[in-house]
Amino acid sequence: MQPSDPGVLELLTRGRIEIEGRLVDASNATLFCAIDGGGDSAQCVYKPVSGERALWDFPDGTLAGREVASYLVSRAAGLSVIPPTVLRNGPFGPGMVQLWVDTKEGGDLVDVLAPDDVPVGWRAVLQAHDRFGDPALLVHADHPSVRLMAALDVVLNNADRKGGHVLHGTDGNVYGVDHGICLHTEHKLRTVLWGWLGEPLPDDVVDMLKKLRAGVEDIADTLADHITTAEVRALRTRLDAFLKAGEFPAPGEDWRAIPWPAF
Template sequence: MLPSDPAAVELVTCGKIEIEGRLVDASNATLFCGISAEGVDAKCVYKPVSGERALWDFPDGTLAGREVASYLLSEAAGLHLVPPTVYRDGPFGPGMVQLWVDTKDGDDLVDVVAPRDVPAGWRRVLRAMDRFGDPAVLTHSDHPDVCLLAALDIVLNNADRKGGHVLHGTDGRVYGVDHGICLHAEPKLRTVLWGWVGERLPDEAVEALRTLRTAVRGPLGSALAEHLTRAELRALQRRLTDLLADPVFPTPSADWRAIPWPAF
């Protein structure tokens, strides 16, 4: 099942979850599952609140809700960059359930390569040295959807956009996953998608921001209030207002680490 399938939201909301394994590289309990309802089968990710690791700067038990809020914002903006995501009960209690995105092998959108191996048109983020002391470059695709995802991350105040969280689906679309550390009231943007620093946001992103600014003042704001504090909602509104006043990709702040670690 593709994320764009009209039945996907209903499936992740009401389907029966069967745990098949665990994604061991994740810092919080992240379970790979089968999900089925009325003869329709797919795969999903289930992150129970009971498996969330405590963080010093995010309230306990709120990461699943932030994943859902990120999906709601992406959908309301008309960007469809986050797979269908809901908050519901599961085998280990309430948590986030998200449709699994199938990807093509070897079709990464973010990479670390030797300077001479940067693909044509890709954006260079930083230069470094690999573990052997040879030059290396953190780089990412110039795909239009990657650009839109970078813009959405500004709105989400995404504190953990790793390279492995940017997926190129088999449907050709780009999807962002793992949004548990988003939407804090304080600035925390950490991302590998810095390739457009100082450039104007694409027109599609600006239009999406206008749509969101209106939506947040209505029913969307009420839906987000189930997962975010009033201070976080006010900060979201400020980010939208500030970006529309100056629709330019920001420069990394010197006040905090600009790239998550590890980067993948």
């Protein structure tokens, strides 16, 4: 089943979940599952609230809801860069269930490369050295969907956009995953997608932001099921400020700009 299929949310909400494995590199319990029902089947990720690791700056037990809220914001913006995501009961209690995205072989959109190996047109984010002391660059593709994702991250206040969270699907689309630490009221943007820093917003980004601003009131009550009233208000404030500024922001001085690890 593909993210664009009309029955995908129904399957994620009501399908029978069978756990097949665990993604061991994830900091919170992240389970790889099969899901089936009504003649449809797919693979999904299930993150039970009971498996969330406590964070000092985000309320306990809220990460699954923030993933769902981020998906709702993406959908209201007319984007499909976050796979379909729901909150429901599963084998280990309530949790986030998200459609699994198969990725292209060798289709990385974020990488660390020697300067001579960077593809033409890619955006450099950070200069560094590899383990041998040779120069290296953190880079990402200059891809319109990656740019839209970077803009959406500003609105979501994404504190953890790692390179491994940017997926190039086998369907040709670009997807972002892991939105559990988004939508805080305080500025926390941490991302590897700084390649457009200071550049004017292109028309597709402006159109996306305007569509979201027009539609955010329609989803405000649903968002309130997952985040606080203050966080919904902060979402509107960030959106208005971003549109008014008309350019991609620079990192703040009071918060680490890139997540660690970066992948």
